[in-house]
Amino acid sequence: MKDDRVRYFAENMDRLSRRDRVFLNNPVIMQGLGLAPIVIPANSVMSAAVLAMGVLLLLTPTRIIATLIGQHVGFKMRAVVYALTAGVVFIAVAYIMESLFGTQLLSVGIYLPLLVMEPLIVKRFENPQKERIVTSFKKGILTTIGFCLVLFIMAALREVLALGTLGGIEIFRGPLLPMASMPAGGFILLGVVAAIWRAAVNAFKKNVSLGVKKLP
Amino acid sequence: MSRQTRTLHEGYAANRDFIAMMLPLYLMAFFYYGPRVLALALIAVITARISDRVAAALRRHRYDSTENSSVVIALAIVLMMPATVRFRVVIAAVLIAVLVAKAAFGGWQSYPFNPVAVGFCAATVSWPDEMMHYPAPLNWMLQSSASFDGLWKMWTFDGAALVEGPSATLQAGGLPKIDMWSMLLGNYAGPLGATCTVVIIACAIFLVVKKRMSLVAPLCFLATVALLVFIFPRYSEISFQTLPYDIPQRLQTVAYELLGGAMLFAAVFLIPEPGTLPKNTLSRVIYGVLLGVAALLFRYFGTYELGFCFGMLIVNAVSGYFDRAIAQRPARRKGVIQP
Amino acid sequence: MTLVLQNLGTFVVYALIAVFVQNAVFTRGFGVSRLTKLVTDSATDSLIFCALLTLIQILSAPMGYYLNQWLSAPEHWYRDYIGPLGYVLCALVAYGLVLLVIFLLPLANKRELMAVLPLATLSCAVLGPMLITSSQHYTFAQTIGFAVGSGLGYGLAVIMLSEGQRKMNNRKVPATFKGLPINLIYIGILALAIFGLTGHMVSY
Numbered sequence: 001m002k003d004d005r006v007r008y009f010a011e012n013m014d015r016l017s018r019r020d021r022v023f024l025n026n027p028v029i030m031q032g033l034g035l036a037p038i039v040i041p042a043n044s045v046m047s048a049a050v051l052a053m054g055v056l057l058l059l060t061p062t063r064i065i066a067t068l069i070g071q072h073v074g075f076k077m078r079a080v081v082y083a084l085t086a087g088v089v090f091i092a093v094a095y096i097m098e099s100l101f102g103t104q105l106l107s108v109g110i111y112l113p114l115l116v117m118e119p120l121i122v123k124r125f126e127n128p129q130k131e132r133i134v135t136s137f138k139k140g141i142l143t144t145i146g147f148c149l150v151l152f153i154m155a156a157l158r159e160v161l162a163l164g165t166l167g168g169i170e171i172f173r174g175p176l177l178p179m180a181s182m183p184a185g186g187f188i189l190l191g192v193v194a195a196i197w198r199a200a201v202n203a204f205k206k207n208v209s210l211g212v213k214k215l216p
Numbered sequence: 217m218s219r220q221t222r223t224l225h226e227g228y229a230a231n232r233d234f235i236a237m238m239l240p241l242y243l244m245a246f247f248y249y250g251p252r253v254l255a256l257a258l259i260a261v262i263t264a265r266i267s268d269r270v271a272a273a274l275r276r277h278r279y280d281s282t283e284n285s286s287v288v289i290a291l292a293i294v295l296m297m298p299a300t301v302r303f304r305v306v307i308a309a310v311l312i313a314v315l316v317a318k319a320a321f322g323g324w325q326s327y328p329f330n331p332v333a334v335g336f337c338a339a340t341v342s343w344p345d346e347m348m349h350y351p352a353p354l355n356w357m358l359q360s361s362a363s364f365d366g367l368w369k370m371w372t373f374d375g376a377a378l379v380e381g382p383s384a385t386l387q388a389g390g391l392p393k394i395d396m397w398s399m400l401l402g403n404y405a406g407p408l409g410a411t412c413t414v415v416i417i418a419c420a421i422f423l424v425v426k427k428r429m430s431l432v433a434p435l436c437f438l439a440t441v442a443l444l445v446f447i448f449p450r451y452s453e454i455s456f457q458t459l460p461y462d463i464p465q466r467l468q469t470v471a472y473e474l475l476g477g478a479m480l481f482a483a484v485f486l487i488p489e490p491g492t493l494p495k496n497t498l499s500r501v502i503y504g505v506l507l508g509v510a511a512l513l514f515r516y517f518g519t520y521e522l523g524f525c526f527g528m529l530i531v532n533a534v535s536g537y538f539d540r541a542i543a544q545r546p547a548r549r550k551g552v553i554q555p
Numbered sequence: 556m557t558l559v560l561q562n563l564g565t566f567v568v569y570a571l572i573a574v575f576v577q578n579a580v581f582t583r584g585f586g587v588s589r590l591t592k593l594v595t596d597s598a599t600d601s602l603i604f605c606a607l608l609t610l611i612q613i614l615s616a617p618m619g620y621y622l623n624q625w626l627s628a629p630e631h632w633y634r635d636y637i638g639p640l641g642y643v644l645c646a647l648v649a650y651g652l653v654l655l656v657i658f659l660l661p662l663a664n665k666r667e668l669m670a671v672l673p674l675a676t677l678s679c680a681v682l683g684p685m686l687i688t689s690s691q692h693y694t695f696a697q698t699i700g701f702a703v704g705s706g707l708g709y710g711l712a713v714i715m716l717s718e719g720q721r722k723m724n725n726r727k728v729p730a731t732f733k734g735l736p737i738n739l740i741y742i743g744i745l746a747l748a749i750f751g752l753t754g755h756m757v758s759y
Contacts, residue, residue: 032591032735036584036679039739041759079673080647087640094636109759110686113639117646117682119588125673177308178342183582184750187743188316195320195729195736202731275729320740322727328719329744337747344754519754526751533715533745536722 006211021142028150034120039186048155060140078125225282237419241409249299250356264290271319295409309339325491333525349378350405382476389452410481429488433504440508499538566700573704580712581746586680607675609706614649616702623689
């Protein structure tokens with residue numbers, strides 16, 4: 001690593017490991033949010049694309065609108081505001097999704113409407129601090145990217161292991177492990193991916209702190 | 217390093233005895249199903265050893281070659297599979313058992329679930345047809361002509377008729393047409409090493425004499441299964457109305473349920489596994505009884521013939537509680553003043 | 556009288572199905588995010604959480620049933636769009652009712668209950684069973700049975716996972732697996748065991 005980058009990472013590590021929603025503080029791997037859609041329906045790249053689109057359309061608008069309304073209500077009512085906002089935004093999302101994907105929506109079944117109460121989307125209500133609109137927009141987009149990254153990694157892995165295909169294109173004959181497309185395989189595989197990811201994060205942090213010691 | 221200074225792993229001797237007791241089963245399997253069985257075992261052991269090395273390297277621990285519990289796991293998994301199973305199924309099952317069920321939880325004796333059961337269940341749900349259809353024993357000898365074609369058929373079981381085990385007949389409400397001598401000697405289509413009752417009992421006696429296993433949990437397990445099967449047999453011509461006159465048939469059903477479907481094998485090689493067996497005698501009794509109930513529930517209402525492994529996973533999840541609940545009871549001995 | 560018994564039977568059967576064969580956590584992954592958090596930190600009492608969750612489910616299930624009856628009329632073409640909002644409203648009404656009861660009853664741990672209640676309401680484990688019962692057109696007795704069973708099944712999962720913490724916090728577990736990853740693998744192995752009952756994936 002270059003010296004200036006090491007210095008940057010070392011100075012901002014605390015802040016980054018709280019705020020970076022893609023690698024260092026990924027919502028799925030580090031905070032354990034949004035597990036249900038990744039583990040159960042995302043067993044092919046196609047259904048992952050449907051779910052990713054749903055989250056993309058639902059997460060950021062919900063967060064912004066709920067932040068706007070949430071500034072005027074007490075902390076006790078925040079849960080209600082977030083849930084209702086997600087439900088209302090979902091009306092538009094469902095309409096767009098149906099015109100985009102049509103019958104392919106069946107591959108994710110109830111997991112698309114279930115996003116309305118997914119902690120990934122409504123978890124913010126637990127935090128008593130108020131946030132600004134710009135922050136909620138930025139965090140919403142970053143959380144979406146972080147979630148979709150893990151979603152696609154998991155979906156690709158599960159599809160390759162269970163069917164030997166990737167996005168419908170055959171890679172090799174005969175499945176390696178059909179269990180990967182089942183819930184059990186999803187849970188176990190996500191556990192393994194999470195462990196590898198966490199090891200990578202730890203290695204990165206260690207690398208930075210070693211780099212700082214070597215700085216002139 | 218010289219042989220004298222090398223320290224053996226604490227579980228080495230017990231595992232060595234378990235491995236030694238699986239060899240007679242492999243000998244019987246070789247007799248029934250031919251050389252392919254030995255190749256399956258070899259592949260499984262090699263996979264297990266490589267997985268152990270990988271796990272040690274990932275954790276940056278020194279690889280301890282005397283920690284041989286993975287070999288027991290690999291050999292036990294193969295013994296419960298049909299002889300026709302493909303090599304990739306064996307490799308996948310052993311990889312999951314050793315890397316996921318054992319290494320991820322911290323290795324030797326710190327796993328909550330029996331790795332053999334995990335690996336076997338993973339293979340069963342992945343390839344159910346392949347795992348539940350067995351070739352007839354002694355068929356390979358008929359194929360073993362000197363020609364290349366004959367040898368190849370002997371190896372691949374190409375064209376051999378595959379049948380379901382006796383448990384499938386019981387599930388359909390009938391009685392299997394296998395005489396008791398065949399049941400005792402393992403001369404029927406079934407898991408490759410888990411059918412030969414006589415050899416399994418001999419192995420169990422050896423292990424008990426060498427104090428490698430205690431009989432409490434296995435016996436409670438077998439007794440529970442026998443009792444439940446006696447009361448609720450799957451044979452459709454028996455009901456509560458025919459009760460006093462159908463006792464011979466009930467006993468016959470009990471024998472088929474106990475001897476078929478790897479029940480006895482599980483009692484000897486899976487239940488005494490030291491990592492998941494409770495420590496206390498009373499909790500071992502409870503463990504055995506619960507295992508019997510769970511195994512039968514999965515057999516009666518589940519989809520897979522060897523339901524025992526699935527039931528074992530559920531019971532393993534709660535078995536740690538018995539030891540604690542019993543240890544927490546205040547000691548009520550004479551002469552001890554209670555606070 | 557036979558009708559009552561028949562419905563009672565349906566209720567019990569569907570409750571059992573929801574607890575074991577179609578366990579909310581092990582077969583459909585409802586509320587896993589909350590579950591893994593619940594068992595790894597000891598701040599919130601997991602049994603209180605499960606009790607409140609079951610209560611919310613029992614209260615919202617009949618409302619969800621009647622809402623679904625109304626929505627499935629052929630002239631309501633927009634049912635797929637506003638359905639989730641409707642079920643959220645049902646859950647929120649149940650939330651309000653439970654909140655009122657907690658407020659009125661002389662309970663010692665009022666504050667704690669009121670802090671846990673929103674978490675128990677805004678959970679996939681509440682919305683998920685409602686979506687299942689409505690998309691598969693369950694009858695009233697089936698719906699209630701499924702709701703009760705889902706709550707109890709979630710409780711079962713919590714108990715099993717809390718019991719497993721003892722082994723998962725073991726010193727020998729690799730550092731990178733501690734916490735979420737090992738919990739996921741644990742749930743995965745139990746899901747594997749439950750799969751042995753059905754032999755196929757449950758519909759969703």
